[in-house]
Amino acid sequence: MADTGAASAPKPSSSVKLVLLGEAAVGKSSLVMRFVNNDFQENKEPTIGAAFLTQKISLSTRTIKFEIWDTAGQERFASLAPMYYRNAQAALVVYDITKPSSFTKAQHWVSELQRQASPNIVIAVVGNKADLASNDPPPSTSAPISDGDGIVAVPTDGGEGELEDEEETIRKVPVRTAKAYADEEKALFFETSAKTGHNVAEVFTAIANQIPETALKGPRGAGGAQTQRTEERGRVDLGVRESGAKEGCAC
Amino acid sequence: MYAIGDKYIVPALKEHARRKFKRYTTEEEMTVSELMEHGFDQAVKLVYTTPPNYRPLRNLVVKIAFKYQAILVSSESFLEAIESTPAFRRDLFLFRLTETSSNAMFNLSSLVQKAQQFIDPTLSPLNPGSDRRPSKATLFRSQFRLPASQNPLQEITAELTLAPHHTQRGPQNEGSRGEKDGTRVQGNHYVGKLHLSEQYLLFSTQGSSFLNTASLSASSAFTGQTHGAGPAGNGFILPLCAIRRVERLPTHSYMFALAITTWNGSGDGKGKGSGSSGGQKLTIQMAGSRQQCERFCDGLKKGLREGVKEVENLRAVVSECYSEFLLSELSDEKGGPENHDSGMREPPDTGLGKIYKYPGNVRKLRDATKMRLWREEMKENGRNATLVRQPTFHKLIRVGLPNRLRGEIWELTSGSFFERLQNPKLFEETLKKYEGRESLAIDEIEKDLNRSLPEYPGFQEEEGIGRLRRVLTAYSWINPDVGYCQAMNIVVAALLIYMSESQAFFLLSVLCNTLLPGYYSQTMYGTLLDQRVFESLVEKTMPILWEHLVRSDIQLSVVSLPWFLSLYINSMPLIFAFRVLDVFFLEGPKVLFQIGLAILRINGEELLDATDDGTFISILKSYFSRLDESAHPNSENPKLRAVTRFQELMVVAFKEFTGITQNTISEQRAKHKDAVLDSIESFAKRTSIRNLGPESKRLSSNDLGFIYDRFYGVLYERQQRLQTIQAEADRKTKNARTKATEVVTGVPSNTVETGRVGLGPSATQMDYDTFREFLAGITRWAVTDSPSTPLQDSQSEKQHSYFGNSLKGRPVNLSPWGAGPEPTDHEFMKRLFQKWDKDNTGALTLQNVVAGFAQVKGTKDIMSNISYFFELYDDDGDGKVDREGILRISEALLFLSRRGFERSLSSSPSMNDLQTQVSSETREGRRENRDEQFLSSVSAFIRRCFEYADPDQQRTEGEVKEAAAGIDNFSIGDDEDDLLDLGNNEKPTSPKKSQSPQTPRPNQAAANAALDPNNPLFITLPTFRMVILADEVLENFFDSAFSNSFKLFDPSIPSSTSLSANLTTFSNAGAPGRGSNVTLPVGGASAGVAAPGKGIRGMLDNIVSDGMRVAAEVRRRMDEAQRELDRAATGRDEDSEDEHDDLRTPRGKGDPETRSVMDTDRELLEGAETADVGVSKPVENLMDREIGAPAPVAESTKGEELFER
Ligand SMILES: Nc1nc2c(ncn2[C@@H]2O[C@H](COP(=O)(O)OP(=O)(O)OP(=O)(O)O)[C@@H](O)[C@H]2O)c(=O)[nH]1
């Protein structure tokens, strides 16, 4: 991992611009809200244009401050997206595991980013609303995913077939398909639930770990009181959830 | 003499026909046989014999045809009707072009909706105009926020005198001029312009002129500098139907003076002793020559008579206005006896706020006081339809509207009231019409219903959600191009707090159409454009802050975009956002900019400390949350302390940024428009190309980009051209309309630039004609040999194919082709089109075209190229091409080669080999030789094909006839094994063995032998392949020349600037007058003309046409033989002949002896011209469309007064 050998003394703090992309109502804003405020709302106003939030995350060697751009998902807002992913170092491309169209859209976003965004952008493909496919035994989604290769080895066809049958009506994007796609694109992959909080912090931590040290800029400017304020407000205890995530980035 | 007859028949006919046809347009679906039973084909012909000015009937027929196009194309008699009625054909085409600029999904039902939308206004007698307007009309409408149906008919300078009290009567001539600030001493005088439109009498102190004679600058003299009065200034916008009485006053001077009594003044009753209760009275003195005054009065009289019809509408619309209730209640208080029966008991719907409380504290908002002031205002100056705007009106708006009147005043100031007046039931009718229908927009709306102002109690319940759903849904139906855009939910939710569903519906429509042009469109270009404009205004007005933003890399639009898109509604606390809206609806879009600038100015110092987006945003967030606090909390002065931050904001916005006018905005929009559209387009292009599917991988990204540009370029150009034609046809229109719209809004009017991707949904499919034009731009062979002269264009424009996808009938296409090379038409092109049209939709998508090119150009493999070609001609896919097919192939080869392969061949290595073989001194010499060589190769090809062809299954004479009857389709291809043998031996079944393989051309005997219909034969792919590979020239053709004949992206082309421009965005490629000819290799547009005397070039063409003649000759013989056979076989084979004819089209009917591409085109041209004789000219027709509504029946004039009701 890029950061393991890095300086040991006082943790350097740096900011990372992260953008969320994905079809409307897949839960982008909800993911951000879970990450930043550890909160979830059933009825969230659709994002108009984009929303901006910040959140700090503490890694073993450094602190990273995410500047999060949460974008609007409706198709016609797509032409605004370049404005937001400009200079982004990381991107969360979110789809809804119950909506195949949202997965297709996610793929479009990945290729758009690969071609148009900063060359070293870290991309995470995120299947949200995992809570809806409640028949998934918890380990089968989280464990294999964080194991990287594990997922490919998991299924004997029979076993998984049964599983898929049961949840057929709800889950529309199989874990395997999405994982294989993410691997091919050299992107991180997670299934999350903004509702339950499952895997949410893990995504962000994994991204933070992926950001190469060299790409990090210091905290911008002298900041002043304003910066302080937002940071404090946004601070969330990530200590517990942080641990399991590192395996997530199988690079 | 027909004309005379028609005159008498028409009135009866049109009534009958309209009644009859109405049926077709109703929801019940009909089958084609039903339609034919009803004599639809006859009806078409009949309707088109009526004089062209009876537009509605024609429209109806076109509409029906369009609706049922899918089934009608299968009817021979209908196609015949189309063919024999060029005007109908043209109308269909126009209709189609206007209507098909739909979304990516080519959805017939949505087309029909649009069709109705397009047609209905023209059917309505209330709207004599359609979308073609006189030049100043747009400005005129924009200034007064009038519906699209209104045009400036008359105008005159005048002075308006308002009686200070409604009880006082008569003009107050001695009034104190200059005291305009509401002092009611002796009445107020205003000098301005009096205007008359079809349905309105208007007076404005903004003295702009909209006369046809006025220069454009004079009509835009209105600078947008409204000083709070809004674009309409002080004055009135009176619907003519709201005028009760007009008297000409006796004046001592030469001038005309009119006294106008409005509908108000005696409750909402009518005819209760008019004017007796002291109705609102306006006095107008006209300043003009006697003639001018009289002309104006005549116009007014006419309009007033017409206006009578709309009194009922007005009554209905006005009854939904709270002011009616308010004032009638007032009269009741006074105990006016005449109001007891007519007064309204139930207050009209004033929005959800009535049920769930209006936001904010009523006492703090001083709602009661405001209400009292408004009541005064309206008592004196009229209400809703008859309100006269004086300075107090604008002041009252600036301080914030009272809750219950808010909706109504929004409606009035935005102009949506006039839209509602025009079509009061549109909302309800739309909902009813589309009840139960589904759409993408509805899905999207449904997703957001629970997510719209969720903190307002009304939207936590079905009551509010239901209203929101209905308004958004209805709007998505009447404007499918916009459909639904996130943010509309928030805006509409806000509106619904203060107004009824129907009112919100019309206001939304005004928002989308005029106040926020392009904001919610598919590409949101309006939003992006205004962000650019906003940024540039910040740069201008606050350079230091701007520089800071740039230095800190803070992107302003990221912050400001939601402000504009949702009108500050979810940025500021609701009560303040509504105050902004109050002014916004009166004064227009500039208000959004003024407020935005003021926000930045007020927070400027703090913002200068922010060095990242996060800080920047949080400063503004906290500012918004404290808008109700004192702006000067520490001030000694209690008055100053009382000033809230919001008040401060308003003051800064409208005082400090008073220089930001509508003009400023328009100018800036015009300035940035292209850059914004370009960036949207390049984004769209990237996205589109990326999503083209796996086939696209076989083409280079440069090629893909090129195809994309050409594809949309051609579509765009064609739409543009069509519009130009239409515009030119209307003398009044000229170009001014484009300009006028842009002058007003700065945003290109969507109708003018349809087709530009950046502006939103545009045509995404290419019909055959467009495909031809497309090909002509990228190949040499698709360019016609006999271009029609430009002069003939407007004539022949009607020759466009109607549905574009019907290959039946005669695809005669001599539309104007713009500046690009005019395409020819050849069976090969048609086959290519059909092959690429995988889904048989009759049109090609970009994906189809890319997939097509992937096959043609994506393979470098000669074998697959050969089989591709073979498959093009293997109609039934059985692996065999029959005699007919062989001839067609050879024709196609000659067609493709008729201009040589200059560039492509010389650039291909294999051809270089060839060149060295051909002894040659000059380049031309080589070419000549090559062309000759190609000719002889094709001849040899025909010969060999017949030589090596397999006899069809039936070898015995007895079965011959059957075979000739097209049975060869069913033959079993078991002969492949024989091929090797056959390659060496004479065909045993060939009856005559006299053909000599050495002859360079097939001699008569050989041809006869091959063509002997008694000897059905076919070739298989292996045979075809062998024959091709046997000839070096043909081999080369298939190896590279064919695919190279399509010129896509070519980096080797010397850095012609126009070409490189071509590659960036299609908008450049599509620029009229450029584009196509730059992509045409070498010869350029002139290559299209094969001038016979043009030296070597001409000689070569002669050789080529020689070759064509050979093929033609071959075919003629075959036809002859066939005919002979026909005679013998008593026509049993008609079926197969028909089939061929369909594909062969233009050729089938020409004289085979002289048939060449050139000649066929000529013929068709001539045919086209003659077909038009006796039919109205297109120019006339286009005009009819605008002015074709039946003339209103004159009513008898009344009395001495100008008007009285
Ligand atoms: N069951 C479940 N629902 C979720 C989850 N995440 C979000 N939702 C719901 O999905 C809906 C949309 O969530 P948002 O977060 O607003 O979606 P978005 O992607 O930001 O949408 P746009 O801003 O319109 O692009 C809301 O009703 C959420 O309550 C999840 O993990 N599980």
Ligand SMILES: [Mg+2]
């Ligand atoms: Mg969101």
